[in-house]
Amino acid sequence: MEQRFVGTSGLRVSALALGTMTWGMETDDDTARELLRGFMDAGGTTIDTAGSFAEGRAEGLLGELVGDVVARPDVVLISKAGVTHRNGKRMVDTSRRAMLAGLDASLARLGTDHLDLWLANIWDDNVPLEETLSALDLAVTTGRVRYAGVSNYAGWQLARAATLSETALVANQVEYSLLARGAEREVVPAAEHVGAGVLCWAPLGRGVLTGKYRGQIPADSRGASETMSAYVDPYLGGRPSRITEALVTAAKGLGRQPLDVALSWLLDQQNVVGAVVGPRTVDQLMDILDSTLEPLPAQIAAVLEEVSS
Numbered sequence: 001m002e003q004r005f006v007g008t009s010g011l012r013v014s015a016l017a018l019g020t021m022t023w024g025m026e027t028d029d030d031t032a033r034e035l036l037r038g039f040m041d042a043g044g045t046t047i048d049t050a051g052s053f054a055e056g057r058a059e060g061l062l063g064e065l066v067g068d069v070v071a072r073p074d075v076v077l078i079s080k081a082g083v084t085h086r087n088g089k090r091m092v093d094t095s096r097r098a099m100l101a102g103l104d105a106s107l108a109r110l111g112t113d114h115l116d117l118w119l120a121n122i123w124d125d126n127v128p129l130e131e132t133l134s135a136l137d138l139a140v141t142t143g144r145v146r147y148a149g150v151s152n153y154a155g156w157q158l159a160r161a162a163t164l165s166e167t168a169l170v171a172n173q174v175e176y177s178l179l180a181r182g183a184e185r186e187v188v189p190a191a192e193h194v195g196a197g198v199l200c201w202a203p204l205g206r207g208v209l210t211g212k213y214r215g216q217i218p219a220d221s222r223g224a225s226e227t228m229s230a231y232v233d234p235y236l237g238g239r240p241s242r243i244t245e246a247l248v249t250a251a252k253g254l255g256r257q258p259l260d261v262a263l264s265w266l267l268d269q270q271n272v273v274g275a276v277v278g279p280r281t282v283d284q285l286m287d288i289l290d291s292t293l294e295p296l297p298a299q300i301a302a303v304l305e306e307v308s309s
Helices: 031-041 053-065 096-108 129-141 155-164 187-194 203-212 228-234 240-252 256-269 284-290 298-308
Strands: 003-005 012-014 018-019 046-048 074-081 082-087 090-093 115-120 147-149 169-175 197-201 273-279
Touching: 003 256, 003 298, 012 018, 012 074, 018 031, 031 046, 031 053, 031 284, 053 096, 074 096, 074 197, 096 129, 115 129, 115 169, 129 155, 129 169, 147 155, 155 169, 155 187, 155 240, 169 187, 187 197, 203 228, 203 240, 203 256, 228 298, 240 256, 240 298, 256 273
Parallel strands: 018 046, 018 273, 046 074, 074 115, 115 147, 147 169, 169 197, 197 273
Antiparallel strands: 003 012, 082 090
16 A cells, blocks of 8 residues: 655655544444454555544554554554543543643553654634644653644644644644545645645545445445434535436446545545545455555546536
């Protein structure tokens, strides 16, 4: 799997990162083990997690596997702090106290003394930006974090943070796919200007760009889940359906799977470093790893650009 530098830094990540949002919930221990082993065997190096995933259980499960399935020096660990979920309630706090407490808790659950990349999970209007950035700087200067960045920051927020931060911010992780191209307006240009790379979550349009939701909602999908249906609903019907149909048509013409075409398109976009994929099952992972991830023919890319613009 291709390895890419993150922004202008020396940090390298695999073009696909294995996301762990469902670990400890929809993805059990045995499946997580097989996902990690299959991903690493395919040349992947980068694992994305967060303290908020499954209220910390995702990190705990990952920590049990690192050192067993894969040696710690062979994996690039990305985690995030600033958001917590407790008893189904979401809370945002990027204060210095909360960020550093979150980092220490993540390191303990992961069983490691450092993260390769640590991100402020979200912008927080209630906390001075300088305070949030001071936590990132302290984490780097004390060796608990190798590189720092942000997640879900708008273009102006990233530019402001990069201006004030004493530590280089090497990445901004945002939602980006054929169904969600808003990042192109300000986030991507701002990231390029400040030397940060763009990491993409939900690169398959929350699963819709696999084509599995065409005409139905599979019973075993997130769209059919009481807890996750709201996550998928915005991309069902209307414009997203038209984009998905165009994608499926293009994939048939190329003899490739829709998810392969969707990922290949995304990884070829300006300043995109990698895509975080979140398979819940081994079969889903194998479908992703079977992707060629080759650049699309110019004519096909142009059609997808137009229909999804």
